Amino acid sequence: MSNAVTRTTFDQVMVPNYAPADFIPVKGLGSRVWDQQGTEYIDFAGGIAVNSLGHCHPELVAALTEQAGKLWHLSNVFTNEPALQLATRLTNLTFAERVFFCNSGAEANEAAFKLARKYAADNFGAHKNEIISCKNSFHGRTLFTVSVGGQPKYTEGFAPVPAGITHVEYNNIDALKAAISDRTCAVVIEPVQGEGGVLPADKAYLEAARELCSQHNALLVFDEVQTGVGRSGSLFAYMEYGVTPDILSSAKSLGGGFPIGAMLTTTAIAKSFGVGSHGTTYGGNPLACAVADKVIEIVSRPEVLAGIRAKHDRFVAGLNAINAKYNVFKTVRGMGLLIGGVLTDEFAGRAKDFLKAAEKQRLMVLVAGMSVVRLAPSLVIEDKDIDEGLSRLDAAIAELVSAR
Numbered sequence: 001m002s003n004a005v006t007r008t009t010f011d012q013v014m015v016p017n018y019a020p021a022d023f024i025p026v027k028g029l030g031s032r033v034w035d036q037q038g039t040e041y042i043d044f045a046g047g048i049a050v051n052s053l054g055h056c057h058p059e060l061v062a063a064l065t066e067q068a069g070k071l072w073h074l075s076n077v078f079t080n081e082p083a084l085q086l087a088t089r090l091t092n093l094t095f096a097e098r099v100f101f102c103n104s105g106a107e108a109n110e111a112a113f114k115l116a117r118k119y120a121a122d123n124f125g126a127h128k129n130e131i132i133s134c135k136n137s138f139h140g141r142t143l144f145t146v147s148v149g150g151q152p153k154y155t156e157g158f159a160p161v162p163a164g165i166t167h168v169e170y171n172n173i174d175a176l177k178a179a180i181s182d183r184t185c186a187v188v189i190e191p192v193q194g195e196g197g198v199l200p201a202d203k204a205y206l207e208a209a210r211e212l213c214s215q216h217n218a219l220l221v222f223d224e225v226q227t228g229v230g231r232s233g234s235l236f237a238y239m240e241y242g243v244t245p246d247i248l249s250s251a252k253s254l255g256g257g258f259p260i261g262a263m264l265t266t267t268a269i270a271k272s273f274g275v276g277s278h279g280t281t282y283g284g285n286p287l288a289c290a291v292a293d294k295v296i297e298i299v300s301r302p303e304v305l306a307g308i309r310a311k312h313d314r315f316v317a318g319l320n321a322i323n324a325k326y327n328v329f330k331t332v333r334g335m336g337l338l339i340g341g342v343l344t345d346e347f348a349g350r351a352k353d354f355l356k357a358a359e360k361q362r363l364m365v366l367v368a369g370m371s372v373v374r375l376a377p378s379l380v381i382e383d384k385d386i387d388e389g390l391s392r393l394d395a396a397i398a399e400l401v402s403a404r
């Protein structure tokens with residue numbers, strides 16, 4: 001029987017690199033999810049900032065099924081209408097003039113870093129190959145992206161790793177100033193560090209990075225895999241800051257749950273990715289692009305973006321009210337619908353306990369590191385789901401602190 005699989009099956013047939021929850025979700029609608037036993041959960045996790053329009057949004061189901069009846073895959077030996085439509089929409093709505101499609105955030109960053117090196121080599125010489133990135137940053141799990149990422153635990157055991165990468169403290173202008181030189185080809189920044197603890201960049205930091213990059217002919221790369229596609233309250237977080245990068249990577253919310261990644265840049269920089277220089281078989285797949293085009297169309301509606309800001313305020317007010325009762329958060333921070341509750345010293349290192357306690361109350365939340373409880377819900381989550389989920393979180397935290 002095909003549905004005779006259980007959580008135990010995971011331990012028997014899967015590579016043990018994940019530790020999934022004890023239950024198996026089988027159905028989702030909006031911000032509600034049901035498991036094999038029919039238990040209903042409220043989803044504040046959003047598939048890690050992926051399900052931008054919740055589960056099975058009717059317009060996305062329609063876009064996917066319509067394309068499924070037409071054409072699934074061609075490879076890049078041919079182009080296709082959904083890819084061209086999506087690229088047109090993205091270039092109309094952003095600084096970018098050119099788009100490269102792939103299938104994940106890591107691949108979008110891999111393309112961004114390779115392009116930055118190639119552009120520097122083409123225009124200034126091979127010596128200009130250094131990439132500056134931030135401590136505690138996260139850029140994906142391929143060997144190059146994990147090396148640019150600023151969390152040493154993720155490269156342990158995988159040496160030798162690519163060379164020419166320097167890490168500096170996030171939000172520290174002086175550190176960046178000291179590290180950047182004419183050998184720097186790119187400075188890579190997450191406008192809000194997601195995995196690193198939902199830590200927003202200071203506006204002055206991004207402005208300084210922009211200026212330093214321009215002075216040194218280095219490209220400013222914004223990794224918006226987590227912050228992009230409405231998550232911040234603007235279509236991309238760079239718009240919220242008013243600081244424009246040279247290259248931007250997007251994925252996660254872009255596909256609303258269908259795998260896709262994109263690298264956005266200008267015509268002049270894109271020139272360095274000439275025919276044959278880079279590629280991927282699935283990138284620009286018609287199914288993925290048809291869904292993502294609908295995601296962008298919906299998220300960029302002014303009422304949807306305004307809704308994200310209103311929901312941010314509703315979440316923050318709710319979290320602050322919970323905190324007034326239990327005093328578990330040092331601070332509640334983030335942008336739009338990427339929100340982090342930083343645990344007090346008393347609970348530092350125990351974010352996973354909050355996730356488990358929430359699960360018991362039938363609420364899905366995320367962690368970001370060991371000491372931040374992270375929420376990345378659907379951008380169109382209904383207010384009643386926010387309120388109901390927050391009251392479940394209240395119950396979860398009440399139980400946790402009762403052991404004080």
Ligand SMILES: *Cc1c(COP(=O)(O)O)cnc(C)c1O
Binds near residue numbers: 194195
């Ligand atoms: C998730 C994430 C990635 C990696 O994306 P994948 O789709 O998992 O490869 C890269 N950068 C940031 C900022 C992310 O949050």
